[in-house]
Structures are given as structure tokens and as C-alpha cells.
Amino acid sequence: MDFEYFYGKQSSQYAFYRIPKQLFTEHRFDALSIGAKLLYGMMIDRVELSLKNGWIDKQGRAYIYFTVDEVKDRFHCANDKAVKLMRELDSDRGIGLIKSVRQGLGKPNIIYVKNFIGSSQA
Numbered sequence: 546m547d548f549e550y551f552y553g554k555q556s557s558q559y560a561f562y563r564i565p566k567q568l569f570t571e572h573r574f575d576a577l578s579i580g581a582k583l584l585y586g587m588m589i590d591r592v593e594l595s596l597k598n599g600w601i602d603k604q605g606r607a608y609i610y611f612t613v614d615e616v617k618d619r620f621h622c623a624n625d626k627a628v629k630l631m632r633e634l635d636s637d638r639g640i641g642l643i644k645s646v647r648q649g650l651g652k653p654n655i656i657y658v659k660n661f662i663g664s665s666q667a
Contacts, residue, residue: 568661577640584631608656610654616630636659643658
């Protein structure tokens with residue numbers, strides 16, 4: 546493949562995932578895989594969309610939907626890998642950057658993406 550160079554401000558024409566630098570610089574996140582860090586960035590991106598759509602619970606917390614099938618699709622991986630990435634981030638089995646709440650009846654889990662900086666409310 547022969548790709549072109551960037552000229553001027555051409556790079557701003559793309560949409561980007563923002564992944565917090567602290568995930569790579571703070572030692573408390575050393576145990577997270579690169580894949581889990583990337584997934585967390587994708588989930589943060591989803592939170593912005595949820596806020597625009599009014600997906601906010603009774604306590605004022607934004608939530609997202611991000612299924613294992615979506616992880617498999619985004620990462621081009623098998624089910625085991627997708628589940629592992631989600632578990633790395635989970636409150637119950639991982640570092641605690643997300644909280645997954647089952648809805649049952651074939652509905653996708655509600656996912657609360659937690660703010661790694663602290664417990665401030667806007």
C-alpha cells in the first residue's frame with residue numbers, strides 16, 4: 546500500500562477516539578492491557594453520545610450500551626477475548642472503570658463508564 550502524507554490540517558478531517566494519557570502514565574493502570582485501555586476510550590466516546598441522547602438514570606449518571614458482540618466487531622476478535630477486555634474494566638472482576646448492570650430478558654447490559662480521575666459531579 547502506498548499512503549499519502551498529511552499536509553496542513555488534513556489530520557483534523559478524521560474522527561478520533563480520545564484515550565486518557567493517564568492510562569499509560571499512572572502505575573495504577575499498568576495491569577490493564579492496551580486493548581482494555583482502547584476499549585475504555587471507545588466507551589468514553591459513547592458517553593458523549595449518551596449525554597446527547599439523554600441516556601441518564603434517575604441519579605443523573607450517564608450510561609451506555611456496549612455489547613460483547615460490539616467489542617468482537619470493533620476488535621476483530623473472538624468471544625473469549627471480548628469478554629476478557631470487558632472484565633478487565635469491570636468493577637466486580639477488574640480495575641473498576643466500568644459498572645455493568647444486567648437488565649435481563651435478552652436486553653443488553655447497561656454500562657456506567659466511571660471517571661478515573663475522581664468522584665466529582667458536574
